[in-house]
Amino acid sequence: MNQGVQLRNITKRYGLVTAIDNVSLDIRDNEFFALLGPSGCGKTTLLRTLAGFETPQEGQVIVAGQNVTNIRPSRRPLNLMFQSYALFPHMSVEKNIAYGLEMEKLPKDEIATRVAEVLESAKLSGFAGRKPDQLSGGQRQRVALARALVKRPKVLLLDEPLSALDKKLREEMQLELKRLQHEVGITFLIVTHDQEEALVMADRIAVLHDGKLAQVGTPHELYEHPGSRFVADFIGVMNFLNGNAVDGGVDVDGAGMLRGVSELRGAATIAVRPERVSLMQTAPQDGRNCLPGTVEEVAYHGSDLGVHVRVRGGRSTLSARVPAGQADRESIQPGQDVYCVWDAKHSRILPNC
Numbered sequence: 001m002n003q004g005v006q007l008r009n010i011t012k013r014y015g016l017v018t019a020i021d022n023v024s025l026d027i028r029d030n031e032f033f034a035l036l037g038p039s040g041c042g043k044t045t046l047l048r049t050l051a052g053f054e055t056p057q058e059g060q061v062i063v064a065g066q067n068v069t070n071i072r073p074s075r076r077p078l079n080l081m082f083q084s085y086a087l088f089p090h091m092s093v094e095k096n097i098a099y100g101l102e103m104e105k106l107p108k109d110e111i112a113t114r115v116a117e118v119l120e121s122a123k124l125s126g127f128a129g130r131k132p133d134q135l136s137g138g139q140r141q142r143v144a145l146a147r148a149l150v151k152r153p154k155v156l157l158l159d160e161p162l163s164a165l166d167k168k169l170r171e172e173m174q175l176e177l178k179r180l181q182h183e184v185g186i187t188f189l190i191v192t193h194d195q196e197e198a199l200v201m202a203d204r205i206a207v208l209h210d211g212k213l214a215q216v217g218t219p220h221e222l223y224e225h226p227g228s229r230f231v232a233d234f235i236g237v238m239n240f241l242n243g244n245a246v247d248g249g250v251d252v253d254g255a256g257m258l259r260g261v262s263e264l265r266g267a268a269t270i271a272v273r274p275e276r277v278s279l280m281q282t283a284p285q286d287g288r289n290c291l292p293g294t295v296e297e298v299a300y301h302g303s304d305l306g307v308h309v310r311v312r313g314g315r316s317t318l319s320a321r322v323p324a325g326q327a328d329r330e331s332i333q334p335g336q337d338v339y340c341v342w343d344a345k346h347s348r349i350l351p352n353c
């Protein structure tokens with residue numbers, strides 16, 4: 001039996017607003033799954049529907065093989081960790097974690113064993129007696145996690161769990177969450193608007209756009225094979241050049257024919273990641289895509305530079321990421337003429353929508 005989560009044709013409307021529009025998803029047992037999309041795309045609504053705080057007008061929610069669509073939140077085999085953590089300020093870490101089990105009236109020794117276990121996995125053993133206001137942001141976040149995990153849900157739902165943390169701590173906690181998920185072996189479903197966070201943590205990602213499912217895939221699939229301009233643009237940084245697709249290439253005004261991966265025809269966009277674009281002093285004669293242009297701006301990023309090139313003809317710009325060493329050797333600077341070069345297999349031809 002599938003222990004994961006299935007969402008079948010979920011539609012959720014608020015008056016005239018369709019927050020979720022016929023979304024179906026199959027989340028596997030023990031998977032770290034991310035719901036990703038810009039503000040207002042319906043991520044939280046979908047999560048709340050799954051948790052049972054919202055009732056969809058259409059569709060079904062199946063958790064661990066059980067249809068829970070009409071079952072109230074507390075009876076579903078899942079647990080939601082709130083964005084705000086919602087810790088009790090007057091209770092110690094240990095009491096905060098034990099609270100849910102005490103409500104269930106479990107025997108005292110079982111509560112003690114389970115609390116000790118999660119304190120250990122969340123690396124909180126030394127903090128059991130502290131109150132939430134005596135903890136750092138990252139520690140508070142771990143208490144909230146421990147409190148959700150101690151109830152041993154089949155699925156843990158996390159709504160923007162790292163949004164209150166600063167960048168460095170967030171990056172640490174991303175790895176920490178991944179470790180914890182491996183260790184406890186349950187399904188994690190996380191909501192985030194941060195594509196980098198989703199790429200780092202998730203086994204698979206669903207990208208939502210205006211309440212609809214835009215694409216589902218592994219981080220690698222979404223990054224390397226985005227199915228639409230929206231996904232290509234939302235995940236990572238992408239260059240787009242507009243034109244007309246014919247015979248496996250795109251005829252870009254003023255730039256000639258550029259090749260890429262696709263069977264499309266008609267109005268199309270050719271997309272290439274900045275890190276796939278090399279800058280050369282002379283045009284290669286080996287069939288790679290090549291666009292002449294002039295360096296417009298150079299941005300310092302530490303290990304590499306972001307170079308913005310105005311394509312000859314003036315209509316488009318293209319970004320390239322150049323390793324700092326190469327940029328030093330060739331002293332790349334504004335005003336310089338260059339060729340932007342990339343392999344056809346690294347560009348994708350996408351429909352113009």
Ligand code: ATP
Binds near residue numbers: 040
């Ligand atoms: P964010 O990242 O900003 O939290 P989100 O992707 O989680 O956004 P939702 O909160 O799910 O988006 O909202 C989806 C759409 O549904 C939005 O247009 C929102 O305005 C609308 N919406 C959400 N909740 C309600 C509600 N209770 N009543 C009316 N409209 C709502």
